Amino acid sequence: MYIKNVNELLITDIHKDMIELINEGLRSADPVIAIKRNVELVGNKLRVVDEHVDLGLYERVLVLGIGKASFKMAQGIESVLEEVIDKGLVIMPKGAKVDASLLKKIKVFYGNHPYPSHDTIRSSLELIKLAKEANKRTLVIVLISGGGSALFEVLPKGISVHDLTKLNELLLKSGADIREVNTVRKHVSLVKGGQLLRYLNGAKVYALIISDVVGDYIEFIASGPTAPDTTTFRDAYEVLVRYGLWDKVPKSIRERIKLGVEGKVPETPKPGDPLFNRVRNYIVASNIIALRSIAKKAKELGYNPLILTSHMEGEAREVGKFIASVIRTVKEHDIPVNKPAALIMGGETTVTVRGSGVGGRNQELALSVAISIAGLRDVVFASFGTDGIDGVTDAAGAIVSSETMNMAKDARLNLKEYLENNDSYTLFKKLGHHLIITGATGTNVNDIAIALIR
Incomplete structure (x- = not known):
């Protein structure tokens, strides 16, 4: 009840x-129940939604999680896979009332929400450190839920946490919808818009997602760290112009997006990129x-x-x-x-x-x-x-x-x-x-x- x-x-x-x-x-929306509904271990075979995985093909299982539901999702995944998980890390909002000792294999780190902070960056770097341990013989389960955009961030050179916070404040008060907000966020980040995969060294990835985005657009949930990005630097620029923010955002933000529009910094990975060949994104709970x-x-x-x-x-x-x-x-x-x-x-x-x-x-x-x-x-x-x-x-x-x-x-x-x-x-x-x-x-x-x- x-x-x-x-x-x-x-x-x-x-x-x-x-x-x-x-x-x-x-x-139905309970993260523990949602995970158990979609993930099952039978012997050495793992069922993830409608796909069956032979764990004998992998040397390690890692768990990475971001978002407001990541703790309960971690509880769910441990209840099913504790015996095979090597280690894991989830990032929760600072101040969330959770008992981290309930998790045996997965560590809990904290960031700030709705605006990112130095804690967000520190925790995110810890997550990336663990991600880099993966290789092609690693199975990585990524737990994604709403709030992940603020809780998980690695910044391009030249952009400060203060600049990012200012950008987020302006965007969230502008009237822009979540798709527009996250279009901009993806293009001032090194982990959003599918870019988390660049740190996983070709590992097999299953992303289990709880959607807080109307319409369940995977690429916009927590800014889609494991999903192909259909938006561009040009789109990000147009969002800022549309809402009268271009001249209000910090100079470092404008410079980053301007360089992207000019093709002088890499775009986020797009549909069809080989980076996504060993990735499956599944929504396990939604409206x-x-x-x-x-x-x-x-x-x-x-x-x-x-x-x-x-x-x-x-x-x-x-x-x-x-x-x-x-x-x-x-x-x-x-x-x-x-x-x-x-x-x-x-x-x-x-x-x-x-x-x-x-x-x-x-x-x-x-x-x-x-x-x-x-x-x-x-x-x-x-x-x-x-x-x-x-x-x-x-x-x-x-x-x-x-x-x-x-x-x-x-x-x-x-x-x-x-x-x-x-x-x-x-x-x-x-x-x-x-x-x-x-x-x-x-x-x-x-x-x-x-x-x-x-």
Whole structure:
């Protein structure tokens, strides 16, 4: 059970079903479970997803990991392969509450997130040191998850950590999407965009990936350290120009990209490069995998499940209005699915902060839906972040129902005023019975939203 405040949320039978579905989504995204689902050791044969590997062909097995889920992924891989792993190293965010002693063969190092630091560089150099021990008789398992872009970095000569941090600050505040941000990051790095492979000396590589990128584009997850890069220095330059950052980024960044555009420094390795001949990249947990798992569970509970999208994006309050319109159509016309229905969605919305309140994109989405479904009976909606963190709150998200409006009126609270002030957390805290509390889950496959309609 991943939800810590289950008893508070058990209002109706539909709420009970919703809690089961939320827990199912989080279970599917759990890094330990995801690894065990995809990696199996039988005698001297290793199954990695749908591929079978004869370990007798290799002298050593090394494990390298980066990202916010790398510790739990390491736990999963040790639970399957501890007896054959020679050694390993993962890089986690500084301050992450993990017990490194739980790992027997794999060491834990730390970096900073969301902005890289000197700790990031020091830990990354340790990882590269281990990577360089590999050769063609080495099997390397690389564990990749969200946050890896900030946690893993080796810089080209002339670029300082301060310059890189400034670049990241500007990019993350610019409005650029993650693909644009990581396009730039790849071209001021010696490890991103497939370049980690340059240190592995032709080893056989299996990259196991937990996706936090909408659309599951492998080359953009943690900036694709083991994946071919389809972007170029020219693309990186155009991103910086598009968002008015070219003249704001440090001089060293501009010089690096300018040299790349002019062909004076090597490009990142592209599709078809022989560097990738002995590399396999597998997504072992993602938003769509979690949505499918929820749909299966919903069917077991007696609902007609429909996955609407795994690309849910846009302003949270506007997305909420659209979801509510679909809920009403199901309720009134059994379109696009018959009642009892489970509408299942995933992705990542955004919030344009206009007020001074406290909340997160999932809570704001849920509040928007609550306003629009007022008066509908037997409807429950939930939106939550699979990392267990929504905005700057202690909640993962919120569960609302057609009764939320009535509860607010009884408490003399105006839902629309709280929405306008971006104060969804405060509202749900006052109402009680709405906030989903999981704590940090150690994974991230974006956000999930579910509507149950009877």
